[in-house]
Amino acid sequence: MGDVVLQVAGISKRFGGLQALSDVGVTIHRGQVYGLIGPNGAGKTTFFNVITGLYAPDSGSFELAGKPYKPSAVHEVARAGIARTFQNIRLFPDMTALENVMVGRHIRTSSGLFGAMFRTRHFRDEEAAIARRAQELLEYVGIGRYADYRARTLSYGDQRRLEIARAMATDPQLIALDEPAAGMNATEKTQLRELIDRIRNDDRTILLIEHDVKLVMGLCDRVTVLDYGKQIAEGTPAEVQKNEKVIEAYLGTGAH
Numbered sequence: 001m002g003d004v005v006l007q008v009a010g011i012s013k014r015f016g017g018l019q020a021l022s023d024v025g026v027t028i029h030r031g032q033v034y035g036l037i038g039p040n041g042a043g044k045t046t047f048f049n050v051i052t053g054l055y056a057p058d059s060g061s062f063e064l065a066g067k068p069y070k071p072s073a074v075h076e077v078a079r080a081g082i083a084r085t086f087q088n089i090r091l092f093p094d095m096t097a098l099e100n101v102m103v104g105r106h107i108r109t110s111s112g113l114f115g116a117m118f119r120t121r122h123f124r125d126e127e128a129a130i131a132r133r134a135q136e137l138l139e140y141v142g143i144g145r146y147a148d149y150r151a152r153t154l155s156y157g158d159q160r161r162l163e164i165a166r167a168m169a170t171d172p173q174l175i176a177l178d179e180p181a182a183g184m185n186a187t188e189k190t191q192l193r194e195l196i197d198r199i200r201n202d203d204r205t206i207l208l209i210e211h212d213v214k215l216v217m218g219l220c221d222r223v224t225v226l227d228y229g230k231q232i233a234e235g236t237p238a239e240v241q242k243n244e245k246v247i248e249a250y251l252g253t254g255a256h
């Protein structure tokens with residue numbers, strides 16, 4: 001098994017009188033696809049938002065690639081090495097596909113504002129390298145031919161791919177995908193599955209929230225199941241599927 005990429009423990013988060021997360025922890029190894037599932041309102045998005053710095057947790061410890069990190073601000077989390085996509089696609093709709101990926105890459109550059117303002121040689125070289133890398137990533141996710149199209153003109157499935165390319169542009173330790181298959185048709189889901197498989201085979205690490213249990217079970221190495229903010233099961237898909245608490249949680253709410 002690969003090194004530990006993300007280790008979080010004891011995460012709790014309360015909203016007023018509602019305990020959205022109680023003492024949740026996960027350990028994710030390099031090269032794994034780790035799934036987070038649970039019925040509606042179980043706390044999946046809250047967990048994602050806590051580890052990516054959108055919500056401040058009430059408690060919890062956080063380690064990324066062996067170093068403690070404090071998920072207190074979104075850009076700090078991105079710098080620490082977690083990149084994410086969103087349930088509702090958040091691209092720059094009027095920028096091209098290539099430019100959207102280049103934006104992701106900019107957090108790793110060194111020229112800064114001075115370089116950009118005076119268009120220094122170093123800045124220009126860096127821009128050219130960023131554009132090349134962005135094009136490679138578009139090819140990697142399968143939409144290289146749309147590099148010059150505005151993001152909003154791409155199909156839904158291709159916009160999701162573009163979001164993944166943008167997330168990968170930061171060279172993250174961990175890629176967190178928030179319901180990447182939402183709204184996809186069967187063909188798009190198959191392609192998404194192949195893409196996630198490919199990303200894993202390239203030794204990258206993925207945390208996945210997904211409603212489509214079939215997709216999660218077929219794709220993930222390990223799964224955590226949340227219900228009412230509590231971690232009711234953790235294990236391989238086969239283990240989790242047999243767990244009585246899990247069966248009950250899903251049958252109880254009618255969600256699947």
Ligand SMILES: Nc1ncnc2c1ncn2[C@@H]1O[C@H](COP(=O)(O)OP(=O)(O)OP(=O)(O)O)[C@@H](O)[C@H]1O
Nearest residue numbers: 015016018020038039040041042043044045046047
């Ligand atoms: N910002 C917030 N303020 C108050 N309550 C919140 C907030 N965010 C989430 N909650 C509540 O916390 C609980 C967990 O919600 P969360 O969105 O994390 O669940 P989920 O598992 O992602 O659900 P879904 O599958 O519907 O997306 C819910 O009861 C929700 O209403």
